[in-house]
Amino acid sequence: MNQDLIVSRSVDINATSSKVWETLTKPEIIKEYLYGTETITDWKPGSEIIFQGEYENQIYRDKGIIQQNILHELLSYSYWSGFSGLEDKPENYSLVTYGLLKKSNTVTTFTWTQKGFASEDGHKHSESGMEAFLNQIKEIAER
Numbered sequence: 001m002n003q004d005l006i007v008s009r010s011v012d013i014n015a016t017s018s019k020v021w022e023t024l025t026k027p028e029i030i031k032e033y034l035y036g037t038e039t040i041t042d043w044k045p046g047s048e049i050i051f052q053g054e055y056e057n058q059i060y061r062d063k064g065i066i067q068q069n070i071l072h073e074l075l076s077y078s079y080w081s082g083f084s085g086l087e088d089k090p091e092n093y094s095l096v097t098y099g100l101l102k103k104s105n106t107v108t109t110f111t112w113t114q115k116g117f118a119s120e121d122g123h124k125h126s127e128s129g130m131e132a133f134l135n136q137i138k139e140i141a142e143r
Contacts, residue, residue, distance in 0.1 A: 001092050001116045005123040008113040011134040015141045017072040017100045017108045023141040024075065024098055024110075033136040043069050049077050064093060073100055084118040092118070110137065 013020050023029050027039045034051065041049035043066055051062040064079040076097040078090075086092040094116030101109040112134060117123040 001086065001094065001118060002120075002123075003116045005117040005120070006113065006115045007117075007123065007126045007130055008111060009130045009134055010109055010111040011138050012103065013108050013110055013138045013141045014106060015108060016106065017102045020100055020108045020110055020137075020141045021072045023137060029140060032140055033133065041066060043075070045069055049079075063088075064096070067095070068097075072102075074098065079114070084122065086118050110134070110141075
């Protein structure tokens with residue numbers, strides 16, 4: 001896992017921080033922007049987080065551990081994906097962080113960061129899809 005490879009992007013969302021938080025943490029909403037992925041967790045630090053489903057006829061079960069949860073401000077978890085091709089062991093986990101910054105009562109800046117990638121290709125793939133991913137979250141949160 002190359003911890004020097006980082007993708008971090010922000011988007012301003014015309015919604016309250018609590019609405020954006022709900023979009024990021026409610027499993028039935030996550031399913032909308034993560035291609036039908038089922039998310040299982042209680043969001044408590046130290047608890048497991050599981051992302052499971054089927055993608056291109058392949059069943060997956062990605063996972064991690066919740067690291068931090070500061071309501072409406074910050075959420076982070078370690079993350080391992082079977083698609084990485086790496087063994088499921090601690091040094092092969094990346095760190096995903098959601099940061100929310102309240103700009104006004106109706107505008108929230110959402111920053112998504114992933115630190116650590118199995119390869120340059122994985123990093124480039126994540127970087128290239130990030131804008132569309134954030135815009136999907138923005139669209140859902142603004143409904």
